[in-house]
Amino acid sequence: MADDLQKGLDDVLVAESSLSYIDGDAGLLAYRGYDIKDLAREASYEEVLYLLWRGELPDRDALDEFATELAAERAVDESVITTLDGLAAADERPMAALRTAVSMLSASDPEESDPDDLDAALRKGRRIAAKVPTVLAAYDRLRNGQEPVEPREDLGYAANFLYMLDGEEPDDVAAETFDMALILHADHGLNASTFTGMVIASTLADTYSAVTGGVSALAGSLHGGANQDVMETLLELDESEKDPTDWIRDAIDNDRRIPGWGHRVYNVKDPRAEILTEKSAELGENSGEKKWYDYAATIEEYLTEEEQFPEKGLAPNVDFYSGTVYYQLGIDLDMYTPIFAMSRVGGWVGHVLEYQEDNRLIRPRARYVGPENREFVPIDDR
Structure with missing residues (x-):
């Protein structure tokens, strides 16, 4: 039995699956072979x-x-x-x-x-x-x-x-957009x-x-909550009345973490984010209010400049645009993660x-790093 420690089970194979395939370098996600x-x-x-x-x-x-x-x-x-x-x-x-x-x-x-x-x-x-x-x-x-x-x-x-x-009853654009968002979040x-x-x-x-x-x-918050965090960030930007580029520059200068940016698997833009980028823009055009898409697009353009994040793996993930989509559909911010769960x-x-179908109890082990050979002392003598 190997004694190598993989904290967080990074790159540890524990099962085989035919449901979804991810290529983080190519930005590919497929369900049962379908892109x-x-x-x-x-x-x-x-x-x-x-x-x-x-x-x-x-x-x-x-x-x-x-x-x-x-x-x-x-x-x-x-x-x-x-x-x-x-x-x-x-x-x-x-x-x-x-x-x-x-x-x-x-x-x-x-x-x-x-x-x-x-x-x-x-x-x-x-x-x-x-x-x-x-x-x-x-x-x-x-x-x-x-x-x-x-x-x-x-x-x-x-x-x-x-x-x-x-x-x-929602209009066709809203229903189609929400249906698409559910598909994008169904498996990963x-x-x-x-x-x-x-x-x-x-x-x-x-x-x-x-x-x-x-x-x-x-x-x-490390798994499903980033879409709400993204929208809260954009609302803060909107309330500041600053130019989006100036706002994001100040945020970076103050070592502020930008939610919806970077992914544990993808080294390029999340393919789901690519699709939601399109739908966010479409919703804005349909309603006549494009500022939420424009804010996100401006931040993406600024953060993808080489001098900002030259290392791999920092690009928009699915949460970066899903928040703007849900907000434009009139959904409360704290419902975004429950919708993720619904999908x-x-x-x-x-x-x-x-x-x-071929079940085996999942039972990993931990490396013991505690004290050894301790002598027990009765409670009245402690």
Whole structure:
């Protein structure tokens, strides 16, 4: 057994997966062999869920059946709404409310948990994916003193979520943009939250436990919170009324960290950020308010100058533009990470199912560096 220490498990292979492939030097992300740019521009989130969970893209009939089954599972038990109302009254953070609600969802699941029944695990995953948007939209409305909006089965996954947020059916640009954002965030290899879910599933815990663990891991600021941080930074820039170039120059001179910049895997611009750059600009043009895109683009242009960051690996990641997209869709800042979770459920469930096909308990070890050969002293003699 090797004794080399890899803090943070950097570059340590712990599993094989056919879900997503990342080339950090080329700026490539693919789901089951399909380039993320093709999927984001041509597919729907429902198609991507089908692909991640079943291995192939569906034909029209298969997609219609899958989307119908998914839409039919959107409603949540009244006990969940009651709990969300209590959490809203306590001003709980949305990610914490989501964590609680996902754990509660198992109580109303009609199937028993059987670690050997992967088909049942997939159905449970489908129910979670269907209900998470309902949970999030209901919580956002409850904390704002509004009644939850019932989900509609005649709307797509992305459009239905936006509808439940404000009670109005979104226009095509908004629905398409949000659908694209969900696709881009659906999976990304063995990131911290996915690996957390896999560790939990490797104990033969159920899908609800694994997804609850994924939500908990994603809540940390080093994983899922950068998109909110980016938008807060841009709002600060806007309030300063400074020229964006002057503002970012001052920030760098003061050794300020710019959120949404750099990635653990990519050494070039995140391919997901490339797509969201386009959508941020499109939303600005559609609304007649381009300043949020312009701010981000100005910062990107300044930071990519050779004299600023000559080393590799410092380029915009997916969070750098997703914040501007969500903000232009009218979504509250602290909902950005929960939306990330809503999308990433697809990847969490896919990896759990894949790993449990040939399950082995994940059990790494730590190198002991504590004291040795200590003599025990009875408590009265200490």
